[in-house]
Amino acid sequence: MTYFLPVILFLGLIILISSVFIVKQQTAAVIERFGRFTSVRNSGIQLKLPLVDKIAGRINLKIQQLDVIVETKTKDDVFVRLKISVQFQVVKNNVYDAFYKLEDPQNQITSYVFDVVRSEVPKMKLDDVFERKDDIAIAVKSELNQAMTDYGYDIIKTLVTDIDPDQQVKIAMNRINAAEREKVAAEYEAEAERIKIVAKARAEAESKRLQGQGIADQRREIARGLEESVEVLNNVGINSQEASALIVVTQHYDTLQSVGENTNSNLILMPNSPQAGSEMLNNMIASFVASNQIGEEMKKKNEANGIVPKKKIRKPRPESGYDSNFDDEI
Structure with missing residues (x-):
């Protein structure tokens, strides 16, 4: 009997070990x-019937x-590979x-992913x-949840983690993007150039x-100066015709003097002989005399026809600027 005791203990130990397991x-x-x-059985130490369970x-x-x-084709006939997680x-x-109920859940999920992607992507560009x-x-x-719920699986989330078109398509897309950026840059450059041209035109x-x-201001002041000069000469007994001729001759010689002082001047005054001033003065006096004679004849003719000339009343010149209505007829 003592010989069977170790065997019984050994068998009991084996049975005890086989009935206990850990999850x-x-x-x-x-x-x-x-x-x-x-x-x-859930996590922890669990028991089962040895040799039975x-x-x-x-x-x-x-x-x-x-x-x-998944590799599929888009609506615009571009092959693309999508990585679905x-x-x-x-x-x-x-x-x-x-x-x-399910022999291989991963293959089942893969099949549904292929089916959905290859039915959705061909509808898109x-x-x-x-x-x-x-x-x-x-x-x-959505498709996986409907299918896998019956098998005891819950779909937590699906992600499209990568979209990889064909290499030639990616090169073409990069060229398109580069061309678009160059177009935008050209538009900005053209707009900047237009702004410069407009600003330059406005400045000019x-x-x-x-x-x-x-x-205009210069000519107005010259006219005012000439008028004052004529009035001064009239006060010393020189009539308006002679005064105008004298002023012209004086300006002529002043111009010659200015040309002689400036060595870099490109101005040429013609004629510029010593007799030019005398000839100019005689011509102007002759012109004024002829003009007066014509005026006197027209006056006599008008008086013979009963036409009375209008009198002119000189208004005082305004202190600021040029007045085109300096002389008014009444």
Whole structure:
């Protein structure tokens, strides 16, 4: 009897060890008895009947991620590869369905992702695929939730993590973007050049206006000076004709003197002989005399016809600026 005692103790120890098992955190163990489902055990130390119950399998309750790469064609006939990341989890209360109803959950999810992507992307152009990638992700999640809920799986989130067109398409897209940027740069440069031209034209117009105003002021002052000079000469017994001729001759000689003083001047005064002043003065006096004779004859003719000439009343010249109505007829 003493010989069988160690054997009995050894067998008892083996039976005790085989009846105790440990389930890790975020894991569920499926127990079967003679091939039939018995229970689901959660994390911690668990017991089972030795030689009768067995652990059929363990289910991971953590959130898992599956990356699926799908190659498809867009509406504008561009082949593109999309990387879809699916985050899924086994529902804790549906471990039985997840273990017994679905043989390979990852292949099942992959098949649904292929189906949804290849039905949605061909409806979009390449640019729309980049802009509406969230819509693709939502469509994948919706389809997977409807399909995988019956198998005890919950789809947490789906993400379109990469969109990779054909290499030639990417090169063409880069050329298009570069051309667009060059076009925008050219438009800005043209606008800047236009602003410069407009500003230059405005400056030139303002310069011409001020120049014209200066010339007008200069001529107005010259006219005022000539008028004052004629009045001064009239006061000393020189009539208006002789005074005007004298002023012209004086200006002629003043100009000659100015030309002689400036060695870099390009001005040429013709004629410039010593007799020019005398000839100019005689010509002007002769012109004034002829003008007076014509005026006297017209006056006599008008008086013979009964036409009375209008008298002129000289208004005082305003102190500021030039007045075009300096003489008014009454």
